[in-house]
Amino acid sequence: MAVRASRARRGDRVRSMGRHARIAQLARLDEPGLDVADLGCGSGRTVRQLLAYEPAVVHAIDQVSDLDDDLLHDPRVRSRIVDLDADLVLPTATLDRVVSLNTVEHLQDPVAHLVEVHRVLRPGGVLVLAHSDWDTALFTSNDDELTRRLVDRFVATVPTWVDRADGFMGRKLPALADASAQRGAPFEVVHLDSWADPHRRFDERSIAFKVAMGIVAAAADDDELGPPAAQWLADLSTLADADQFLFTVTDVAVVLRRR
Numbered sequence: 248m249a250v251r252a253s254r255a256r257r258g259d260r261v262r263s264m265g266r267h268a269r270i271a272q273l274a275r276l277d278e279p280g281l282d283v284a285d286l287g288c289g290s291g292r293t294v295r296q297l298l299a300y301e302p303a304v305v306h307a308i309d310q311v312s313d314l315d316d317d318l319l320h321d322p323r324v325r326s327r328i329v330d331l332d333a334d335l336v337l338p339t340a341t342l343d344r345v346v347s348l349n350t351v352e353h354l355q356d357p358v359a360h361l362v363e364v365h366r367v368l369r370p371g372g373v374l375v376l377a378h379s380d381w382d383t384a385l386f387t388s389n390d391d392e393l394t395r396r397l398v399d400r401f402v403a404t405v406p407t408w409v410d411r412a413d414g415f416m417g418r419k420l421p422a423l424a425d426a427s428a429q430r431g432a433p434f435e436v437v438h439l440d441s442w443a444d445p446h447r448r449f450d451e452r453s454i455a456f457k458v459a460m461g462i463v464a465a466a467a468d469d470d471e472l473g474p475p476a477a478q479w480l481a482d483l484s485t486l487a488d489a490d491q492f493l494f495t496v497t498d499v500a501v502v503l504r505r506r
C-alpha cells in the first residue's frame with residue numbers, strides 16, 4: 248500500500264510539471280555552475296526554471312527584449328538581443344547546455360541554426376530542442392468539425408506578426424538532428440520525449456486563449472470561416488466558465504549531445 252501511495256504521489260508530481268520545468272529537467276543540469284543558453288527565450292519562463300538548478304549563467308537570447316523584470320535583475324541572467332538567423336554572438340565551445348522551445352519554426356534555416364548551436368556547445372554539451380506540434384492542438388468545443396477546420400487553417404497560415412511558421416515542427420525535430428550531422432555538426436540523440444499538458448484555463452493569460460486567438464486571426468480573412476470562428480471563441484469561454492473546457496497540444500523534445 249505504501250509503495251502504491253508513493254508511486255501515486257510521484258505520478259502526481261510528474262503530471263503537474265509544465266513544459267518549461269520539463270525542459271529544464273531534460274537539460275540535465277546535474278552539477279551547479281554550468282553555462283547555459285535559452286534561444287528564443289521570450290519572457291523567460293524556461294529561464295526561470297533553469298535558474299532553479301543553480302547555473303553559473305543563463306544567456307537569455309531573443310530578437311526582442313521581453314524578459315520579465317525579476318529575470319533582468321538576476322545577476323546570473325545575461326539578456327542578449329540576437330537574430331538567430333545569423334551567427335550566435337558567443338565564442339566557440341563555451342556552453343554546457345542550450346535549450347530552445349517553440350523557436351525554430353520561425354527560423355530561415357533551422358539546420359544551419361543547429362550547426363551554429365553545435366559550434367557554441369562544449370564537446371559533450373547538451374541541447375534540448377523542443378517544440379509544440381500545433382497540428383495536434385485539441386480544444387473542447389461545441390462543434391468538433393469547425394474546430395478541425397480551424398486548426399487546419401491555423402497550421403496552414405503564417406501569422407502576420409512572424410516571418411515564417413511551421414505548425415508541424417514538433418514531429419520534424421529528430422530529422423533536424425540528422426540533417427545537422429550531414430552538415431558536419433553531429434549530435435548523439437540521448438532522448439526523445441513527447442507529452443501533452445492539460446490546460447483548463449481560458450483567461451487572457453492562458454496558453455489556450457493565446458492559441459485560440461491565433462486560430463481566430465488565421466481565419467479572419469475568410470468569409471466562410473471568419474464569422475463562426477468568432478462564435479467558436481465565445482463558446483470556448485462559456486465552456487471554461489462551466490468547467491467543461493480542455494486544451495492540449497503535443498510537445499516534442501529531442502535531447503542531443505554534441506559529439
Ligand SMILES: C[S@@+](CC[C@H](N)C(=O)[O-])C[C@H]1O[C@@H](n2cnc3c(N)ncnc32)[C@H](O)[C@@H]1O
Binds near residue numbers: 286287289291310349
Ligand atoms: C513562441 S515564442 C517562444 C518563447 C519561449 N521560448 C517560450 O516558450 O515561452 C518564440 C520566440 O522566438 C523568438 N524568435 C523568433 N525568431 C527569432 C529570430 N530570428 N531571432 C531571435 N529570436 C527569434 C521570438 O521573439 C519569440 O520570443
